[in-house]
Amino acid sequence: MAEVKLIGSPLSFYCWRVAMVLKMKGVDYEYILEDPRNKSPLLLKYNPIHKKIPVLLHGGNPIAESLVIIEYIHETWKENPIILSEDPYERAIARFWAKFTDEKVIPGVWAAFSTRGEAREKATESAIELLKTVDQELKGKKFFGGEAIGYLDIVMGLIPCWLPIWEEVLGMKLVDAETFPSLHAWVENFLEVPIIKESLPPRDEMLHIFRQYISPSTATK
Amino acid sequence: MAEVKLIGSPLSFYCWRVAMVLKMKGVDYEYILEDPRNKSPLLLKYNPIHKKIPVLLHGGNPIAESLVIIEYIHETWKENPIILSEDPYERAIARFWAKFTDEKVIPGVWAAFSTRGEAREKATESAIELLKTVDQELKGKKFFGGEAIGYLDIVMGLIPCWLPIWEEVLGMKLVDAETFPSLHAWVENFLEVPIIKESLPPRDEMLHIFRQYISPSTATK
Numbered sequence: 001m002a003e004v005k006l007i008g009s010p011l012s013f014y015c016w017r018v019a020m021v022l023k024m025k026g027v028d029y030e031y032i033l034e035d036p037r038n039k040s041p042l043l044l045k046y047n048p049i050h051k052k053i054p055v056l057l058h059g060g061n062p063i064a065e066s067l068v069i070i071e072y073i074h075e076t077w078k079e080n081p082i083i084l085s086e087d088p089y090e091r092a093i094a095r096f097w098a099k100f101t102d103e104k105v106i107p108g109v110w111a112a113f114s115t116r117g118e119a120r121e122k123a124t125e126s127a128i129e130l131l132k133t134v135d136q137e138l139k140g141k142k143f144f145g146g147e148a149i150g151y152l153d154i155v156m157g158l159i160p161c162w163l164p165i166w167e168e169v170l171g172m173k174l175v176d177a178e179t180f181p182s183l184h185a186w187v188e189n190f191l192e193v194p195i196i197k198e199s200l201p202p203r204d205e206m207l208h209i210f211r212q213y214i215s216p217s218t219a220t221k
Numbered sequence: 222m223a224e225v226k227l228i229g230s231p232l233s234f235y236c237w238r239v240a241m242v243l244k245m246k247g248v249d250y251e252y253i254l255e256d257p258r259n260k261s262p263l264l265l266k267y268n269p270i271h272k273k274i275p276v277l278l279h280g281g282n283p284i285a286e287s288l289v290i291i292e293y294i295h296e297t298w299k300e301n302p303i304i305l306s307e308d309p310y311e312r313a314i315a316r317f318w319a320k321f322t323d324e325k326v327i328p329g330v331w332a333a334f335s336t337r338g339e340a341r342e343k344a345t346e347s348a349i350e351l352l353k354t355v356d357q358e359l360k361g362k363k364f365f366g367g368e369a370i371g372y373l374d375i376v377m378g379l380i381p382c383w384l385p386i387w388e389e390v391l392g393m394k395l396v397d398a399e400t401f402p403s404l405h406a407w408v409e410n411f412l413e414v415p416i417i418k419e420s421l422p423p424r425d426e427m428l429h430i431f432r433q434y435i436s437p438s439t440a441t442k
Contacts, residue, residue: 049321049354061310068316075309088296089282095289100270133270 002059004029138182223280225250
């Protein structure tokens with residue numbers, strides 16, 4: 001088999017996604033650590049357009065953009081688990097929600113934690129609306145695709161794995177069981193999956209980084 | 222076969238994309254015309270999240286987001302032409318560029334035509350940089366995927382089919398043969414394809430709409 005390398009950082013959610021799918025598929029790979037504040041010549045060579053992690057290298061061929069990489073992994077290592085349905089309609093629906101996650105949910109939730117004052121109030125209201133849409137989509141389901149964890153669960157993994165860190169640092173609870181019953185139940189189901197439990201982002205480092213991120217603003221604004 | 226309907230407008234580039242792929246695949250469908258200024262109950266029912274055209278209905282099942290719809294059509298009507306490569310790496314590269322087109326190229330080019338004064342100067346500079354990236358990708362190629370028109374050509378179809386309308390109305394040439402030799406040659410190749418020639422957007426209406434769009438701003442700013 002051709003060599004697989006992942007250029008990324010364990011602190012980046014978009015890299016975590018790709019690393020999780022590689023792990024689920026049982027693909028051996030080398031993790032080439034990238035410092036997000038100091039872009040390496042390797043990253044600039046392999047993702048000259050966006051200059052962003054993650055980048056997957058497979059037999060020397062680079063692929064950028066986490067959703068594109070995940071579909072590539074799914075199509076290249078066809079063995080179990082099947083993370084994305086074989087049915088074109090179910091696949092289209094999963095891709096629709098993945099796009100919604102990246103274009104709306106993630107920026108919307110991040111805005112609720114990265115802004116201050118009145119801007120935060122507005123951003124929090126918007127984030128709640130977005131999360132209610134996700135909650136509705138999860139109604140009556142264990143995971144997005146049914147009984148087993150799959151593509152869209154990993155794509156949405158920021159909510160169970162990153163959000164609690166931000167909530168803890170800011171003392172601000174966004175996803176509670178009362179407002180979001182289905183989403184909250186999904187978060188619990190998600191965190192119970194053994195392969196997820198073993199691969200949670202490094203909690204101490206995450207707390208440290210997010211505290212660093214918010215502290216200068218708290219002091220100066 | 223289940224009934225196929227497209228909710229959209231021939232003036233919308235995103236709808237044109239989907240209509241082109243249906244035509245290339247020889248899929249019979251009913252075009253349900255939507256007035257972009259007055260959203261119908263049908264649109265709100267079938268795309269409650271974004272409330273945007275195009276929406277494809279296949280046997281009553283709705284699919285939104287043009288790139289998602291195009292992949293669905295490609296996977297559902299597998300007969301010729303194969304618009305997206307069977308090779309996972311080539312497919313990943315095509316998806317990377319499609320994402321780049323929708324997130325960067327189209328908004329960037331539109332900004333160059335929809336802004337005024339200093340903002341337009343800046344937007345034009347950015348648009349030129351984006352188009353140079355596309356030009357580079359097309360170097361030595363007849364179409365994005367090789368010798369035949371395919372997925373990424375249709376995704377990028379704004380440049381040969383919409384841009385000239387905007388250039389004509391504003392008397393502002395963006396894509397010339399000197400600055401963008403490969404892109405310019407591709408536009409010519411693209412417009413020579415019989416199925417494209419038969420399906421160009423309605424020129425008079427396009428000119429009319431874009432003139433209406435720009436005239437109030439020209440008068441008041």
